[in-house]
Amino acid sequence: MSFWRWVALVVALVAASLLALAVGTVNIPLLEIWHALAGANHSMASIIVRNLRAPRVALAILVGAGLGMSGAALQGTMRNPLAEPYLLGVSGGAAVGAVLASAAGLSAALLPLAAFAGAIVAVIAAFAVAHAAGARGDPRVLLMAGVVVGAFANAGIMVVLANAEPNTVRNALWWMMGSVADGTWTQIAILFGYVVAGGAILVLLGRHIDVLALGEDTAAGLGLNVDASIRRIFLIASLIAAATVSAAGLVGFVGLVVPHLVRAAGVRRHRPLLVGSALTGATLVVLADLLARILRPPAELPLGAVTALIGVPFFLIKLRRLV
Amino acid sequence: MIRYDEVRIRYPRATRDAVAGVSFEAARGAITAVVGPNGSGKSTLIRALIGRMPVMAGRISIDGAPTASLRAEEIARRVAVVTQREELAFPLMVDEYVGLGRFPHLGMWHAAGERDRNAVDQSITAAGVDHLRDRRIDALSGGEWQRVRLARALAQGGDALVLDEPTAFLDVGHEMAVFELLHRVARDGHAVLLVSHQLNLVARFADHMVLLHRGSVAAAGTAADVMRVDVLSPVYEWPLVVTHDPAVGAPALVPLRQSQPRSP
16 A cells, blocks of 8 residues: 555545544634644633543544454455454453443442453353364364354353343443444553554564464475464454443444455555554544434444444445445 | 384274374475375474474484474474365465464564564465465465465475475366476475375376385385386275376376276
């Protein structure tokens, strides 16, 4: 991809972020956004930008970047264009954690922790299932194990919700639809750590993913320790996804569609693909959250629904070009 | 250069060895061909070389060093493997794909350098695919793809090529082109080890043939030693004749019909 396309990706993210800071129930001019971010005054506009919109935009950027990179890494490693972070049982496990915490009456502040724990348990379970099946590094078996664990988790959620109080059901549902509305700066800082560290490792492993995408035997012939490499990439991609899910619930379709958009722009090797997916995913989620806020005020649409509404047409166009 | 010594391999949960004590050597400057019926253990030998199958007994060595003592990328720097099938989930450009042949030479923190680019250029030229450089892999024909895969293997920079069925799915002309290319590679000093069902082609190009039958060596030697009715017929369990056409210059196998066709 040419230099100018990279510039365009960065400019798009900055523009989307500024737009999301400016537009809403109260529209704020760019100059005031600048003053607010500089922290100079205590006007109404400053408070809206600093306390309401900036954390939202920051969380949206991190969620989008994390899911985009996680999806790009998994699609290449599994050699499967349909692979995405949630297929590995991460989403189901996180949902179980959140629903259980909510049903047990734990405070909302503990929900992200419970979700993260649930996601990690699901990933470990998926690896254990694959290991028991005798194929520790076979991506197809890992994929199936993830689907099975996810299905089991969904069944668990339904059992818990069947007898739950309406409040618990509402909490769980809101969370499963995804939202970047209530992010605290602490949560954002933690997610930042996961996305930046995890993303950096994935970019370093980018050439391994290139080679894995050729098939396991060819990768082994090129000197890659295939099983260990697949496990490592799965684990990091799952950790990133689990961290995003625990901070913002389930934001569907980003991990699936973003890598395809970047590939359609002519990026083929995984190092640039991962970076491009981070930028594009961030832009997509920032815009989706903006739409979620402004389409039907004062109500907010679920973020996960909006990402799918934006993602599906893109995906269909891409599919049409493919056939 | 690549040596198999009394190698025994058994698949998990199998009742008999897939490879039961096979020994032979693939030397530099020569084409060594492993032939035999389906399920005779040919591909298993290659998978064991790159560590995708555990060797239960015996050993495989590269220039005297057992593969078990070598790291995977050390093997990949000396021996390049072209597997039977390879389908890219996401297409690359031809030069990007050939560039992946440099993978065993690149550390995680290193970008490809001058040496890597030269190796890629030279192997693309050697495989005769210069005109395909800027094409996408999914826009190549079967014969072009096979040559591009050979270029990738040459870019690995070792002095041994190992190929599993290099001419499967290719027509006569492309088959010959691939074997002529392998012949040149061997003449330039590489060890070429290939597994093939194309007995007649192999008989014309290989310096050394190894016939496998149910995991064991049934015959080995020159084409004249292996391409014999009394050797091949029991192994393939089919009636056949071996002809010698002076225009070909090598023995050729012709399988017979089960019952002679009736004359009109």
